[in-house]
Amino acid sequence: MNPEPFGARLRRAMDTRGPLCVGIDPHSSLLSAWGLQDDVAGLERFTRTVVEALADRVAVLKPQSAFFERFGSRGIAVLEAAVAEARAAGALVLMDAKRGDIGSTMAAYAATYLDPASSLFSDAVTVSPYLGFGSLRPALDAARASGSGVFVLALTSNPEGAEVQRSTAAGGASLAQVMLNHIAAENEGDVPLGSVGAVVGATLGEAGVDLAVNGPLLAPGIGAQGATAADLPRVFGDAVRNVVPSVSRGVLKLGPSVAALREAAEREAAELASVVK
Numbered sequence: 014m015n016p017e018p019f020g021a022r023l024r025r026a027m028d029t030r031g032p033l034c035v036g037i038d039p040h041s042s043l044l045s046a047w048g049l050q051d052d053v054a055g056l057e058r059f060t061r062t063v064v065e066a067l068a069d070r071v072a073v074l075k076p077q078s079a080f081f082e083r084f085g086s087r088g089i090a091v092l093e094a095a096v097a098e099a100r101a102a103g104a105l106v107l108m109d110a111k112r113g114d115i116g117s118t119m120a121a122y123a124a125t126y127l128d129p130a131s132s133l134f135s136d137a138v139t140v141s142p143y144l145g146f147g148s149l150r151p152a153l154d155a156a157r158a159s160g161s162g163v164f165v166l167a168l169t170s171n172p173e174g175a176e177v178q179r180s181t182a183a184g185g186a187s188l189a190q191v192m193l194n195h196i197a198a199e200n201e202g203d204v205p206l207g208s209v210g211a212v213v214g215a216t217l218g219e220a221g222v223d224l225a226v227n228g229p230l231l232a233p234g235i236g237a238q239g240a241t242a243a244d245l246p247r248v249f250g251d252a253v254r255n256v257v258p259s260v261s262r263g264v265l266k267l268g269p270s271v272a273a274l275r276e277a278a279e280r281e282a283a284e285l286a287s288v289v290k
């Protein structure tokens with residue numbers, strides 16, 4: 014039997030739990046603010062606490078791989094456990110790894126995150142298309158085969174991104190729009206939602222691109238980077254129904270209390286619900 018596609022699973026999770034994604038970003042400064050050492054034990058305590066607090070209630074948890082990789086193999090072991098525990102508690106796990114390489118290497122990244130046989134198998138992974146959208150083909154194919162998803166960077170939340178992403182491609186469209194067009198083509202005909210998402214920062218003011226990609230739109234930048242839920246309708250227009258707003262430090266800074274993390278996520282969710290109808 015074919016696995017249920019990621020887009021369908023995500024739509025259901027958004028409809029039942031609300032669309033919020035909380036990032037698991039164990040910054041050294043957050044570990045210290047939580048009274049933890051900046052070591053593997055601190056990393057593990059931090060990660061377990063976030064998963065315990067939120068995996069049974071938010072639609073998506075998004076561990077940022079770099080914060081685990083910095084501790085080497087023991088950090089990766091913490092990440093593996095978090096992925097398994099979060100998925101078991103019902104959250105979809107979006108691995109924020111932002112991988113991008115030539116196609117033959119991309120196949121190895123796909124085997125890492127999008128093959129159910131891997132210990133890091135996730136519901137979806139972030140990838141960069143700026144080696145050419147076609148270089149992502151192995152990940153797109155692996156995701157389709159395993160019922161997982163791929164979130165493709167389009168317009169990132171950082172101000173430096175515009176230099177590349179807003180530049181004009183052959184044919185006159187912006188490079189970001191070219192990537193969005195590719196994403197739309199991947200998702201064509203998928204119901205209720207395609208499994209190839211786009212990353213579009215909530216910080217952009219106005220997106221200025223066509224976001225009708227029939228896929229989820231991950232919107233990081235809320236909280237620490239200055240965007241708020243109230244910005245989403247202006248940035249995303251009619252596509253706001255497909256937005257998965259993502260907050261990391263804005264929620265995590267309320268820890269280590271499980272109750273306080275839950276309250277913070279609930280506050281974010283309530284704000285979102287008031288603007289995303």
Ligand SMILES: O=C(O)c1cc(=O)[nH]c(=O)n1[C@@H]1O[C@H](COP(=O)(O)O)[C@@H](O)[C@H]1O
Nearest residue numbers: 036077109139169170233237238260261262
């Ligand atoms: O793909 C991402 O998640 C991402 C894309 C982007 O354009 N901007 C962005 O901030 N992110 C990630 O989203 C998280 C934002 O964290 P906060 O600023 O603490 O909410 C970090 O893990 C970033 O790596």
